[in-house]
Amino acid sequence: MDLKLNADGDLDIVNGDLNTVNGDDELAQSVKIIVQTRLLEFEPADEMGVDPENMFGKRVSKEYLATDIADAITEQEPRVASVLSVELSDPDSDRTADLKIVYLKREDESQQQTLETEVSLDD
Numbered sequence: 001m002d003l004k005l006n007a008d009g010d011l012d013i014v015n016g017d018l019n020t021v022n023g024d025d026e027l028a029q030s031v032k033i034i035v036q037t038r039l040l041e042f043e044p045a046d047e048m049g050v051d052p053e054n055m056f057g058k059r060v061s062k063e064y065l066a067t068d069i070a071d072a073i074t075e076q077e078p079r080v081a082s083v084l085s086v087e088l089s090d091p092d093s094d095r096t097a098d099l100k101i102v103y104l105k106r107e108d109e110s111q112q113q114t115l116e117t118e119v120s121l122d123d
């Protein structure tokens with residue numbers, strides 16, 4: 001269980017109480033946090049996040065970025081067995097792009113579950 005974040009990335013507060021998230025929703029939130037964090041940006045855990053070099057440059061390579069994102073997720077989130085696909089939209093006029101990530105959740109040796117998470121990226 002973890003504290004739930006709202007669409008803006010702030011703590012989700014309902015009637016003055018902090019909302020929580022668990023299960024697959026908590027895993028999806030963890031994946032979003034990894035993808036939306038730039039490597040070395042979060043001082044308590046500077047190994048968390050995605051290397052911004054392939055994410056925010058002028059000539060972003062979708063293939064390199066997809067590889068960077070998949071590597072970051074599988075290296076930083078032990079509940080993800082593998083990333084099956086990363087689809088990246090073309091950035092809009094505000095330089096915001098949307099991602100769709102499909103991954104296998106590690107459950108036990110004999111069972112895995114396919115999950116999908118959507119993330120919005122902006123610089």
